[in-house]
Amino acid sequence: MSRLLLSGARIVCPYTSIDSTGDVLIEDGRVAAVCIGKSLDVDQAESVDCKGLVLSPAFVDVHVHLREPGEEHKETIASGASAALAGGFTTICAMPNTNPAIDNSRLVRWVIDRANGTGIRVLPIGAITIARQGKVPVDYEAMVKAGAVAFSDDGSPVMNSRMMRLALLYSRTLGVPISSHCEDTELSAKGCMHDGAVSARLGLPGIPASAEEAMIYRDLSLAAETGGHIHIAHVSTSGGVEAIRHAKKIGVRVTAEATPHHFTFTDEWVAGWRDSSTDRCLSISAYDTNAKVNPPLRSREHVEAVIDGLVDGTIDAIATDHAPHSVLEKDCPFEEAAFGISGLETALPLSLELVRTGRISMMKMVSLLTISPAKAFGIDHWGIEEGRDANLVLFDPNLKWTVTPSALLSKGKNTPLIGRQVMGRVLMTISGNKRYVREELKAKWKQH
Ligand SMILES: [Zn+2]
Structure with a gap:
């Protein structure tokens, strides 16, 4: 023994x-x-x-990109599982924006089998539409039976409102959340960082806060009408937080997550490393492609609003949106670089910063990384119990x-x-x- x-x-x-x-x-x-x-x-x-x-109980992450199948040079289910364990996570939900996308029950089972032996639970999130193209719905019921715990076209928004409404109707029937990447692509267009003073200074095309907020409003409206469960992924704007706060008050079935990078870094990080509490510039590395992420790092006002959302329970969970890329996708001009931050292994130190600065208690931080995301996604999870x-x-x-x-x-x-x-x-x-x-x-x- x-x-x-x-x-x-x-x-x-x-x-x-x-x-x-x-x-x-x-x-x-x-x-x-x-x-x-x-x-x-x-x-x-x-x-x-x-x-x-x-x-504490091991952490749950409801938003992880594992890149397998299709982009194994960036991450595999096995390497992602190792990173998860090193970051304290034993349950992670894998986003379906792989190649091919996880858009049928056979691929859902494939991901589950592939994760066997990694020592952690990898729970697949199914795509909302075939090949994540926003046109044809997947077989939601078959995929839930196969083990999908949620649906999302993350990486891309579902621009077609009728399609999102249909997914939310299935969500109500099947009891699984629809995790929404809220971005109006007509508004974000070719933007590559937050639209504001810093983007103007750097001469980079911006993504306005309204690109996220407008879609959050739409999704909340659809959830209110259908009774489906909308989960707002990676909330990054003050207007988004406020809308979710109001929707919760009036009984909409909504949960939300925030990433450590969105509650820690501002858009100033694109122009170089900053002190995370004062934004004082500590070293200049203009156009740091490692700070390019979607939704983008926002201004201080938005970062504070996201923290307030975590503090008062408007935002249910900390999720990493772990988005590994190879050097190839990042060692290039800022506008051409891929969006994404590798986050599983730095989630704890960044979350602890909220405890150290007195914004949340240690218990609250652990809740945001365990019981809260598990509840939001209906995942069986437990504590330190005999x-x-x-x-x-x-x-x-x-x-x-x-x-x-x-x-x-x-x-x-x-x-x-x-x-x-x-x-x-x-x-x-x-x-x-x-x-x-x-x-x-x-x-x-x-x-x-
Ligand atoms: Zn996303």
Whole structure:
């Protein structure tokens, strides 16, 4: 029998409402005992001294791009799963904008099979329309039966309102959310960053906030009318947050997510590395293609509105929109570069920044990464509870590390944080019998 004793960690579990120091014993991939306030005395167990560390349920990410099938040079299901474990995630929802797109039940099953043995749960999100072209609806029912947990044409919006309305009608019947990438492509046009003072200064075509807001209004209206469940992906605008807040008040079935990059970085990051609280320029690297993302990094006012949305529950979840790209797609002129940030492995340090600055509590942060996204997507997920499969993450909220290409397990090294120091790191992720352990933790490890 394998026994692992995690002793003296700060246990933060929104499922049991525990935020206390204690010991957790794991036996053969299951939580055998949780002991709060006093220590467990166990023979024949490996043990880890977890003083100063936080132990929480492992994270859930409802928005991940794994690139397989079709663009395996950017990421595979296996490499994405490794990045997830390194970032503290054991449940991730895979977006269908692969090649071919995940638009039928056979491909849904293929993704699930392909993820077998990675040690984490990869839950497929099906496309809303065949080949994500916005024209022909998929067989929603067959895909849900095959294991699709939601539908989305993410990467592209569903510009055809009648198609979105139909998807929401199916959502009501089938009980799964429609995750919407809200962008009016007539308004975003050839824009490549947020439309505002910085885009004007840099001479780059802008994407106005209204490109997102107008589509959020449309989707909320369709959800209100149909009773379907709309999930607004990567909210980045103050008007979007306000609209969702109002829709929730009047009983629309809406949930929403925000990404760590949208609640941390402003559009100033396109022009160089900034201090994330003051926007003071720390180094100029004009036209940083690693800061090019869709929706774009917005101005300070929008970033603050997104944080307010997380604080007051308007935004349900933190999701990474992990979008790995190879050097080829980013080492080029800004306007030609691909949109996207590799985010699984830096979500924790960026989320912890909200705790450090006093905007949210540690419990709230853990909720936004676990129980809240799981609830929004109807995913079976659980906390640190006796008898349940071990599904935990152990992290050091104060450990400083430098984000370098080699520090990231994802094939996508595309993050504006490259070369920057961040604070907070996952030291171990446990998913049943699968364990990811970072080197730093091995010094605290005692064999029996
Ligand atoms: Zn998107």
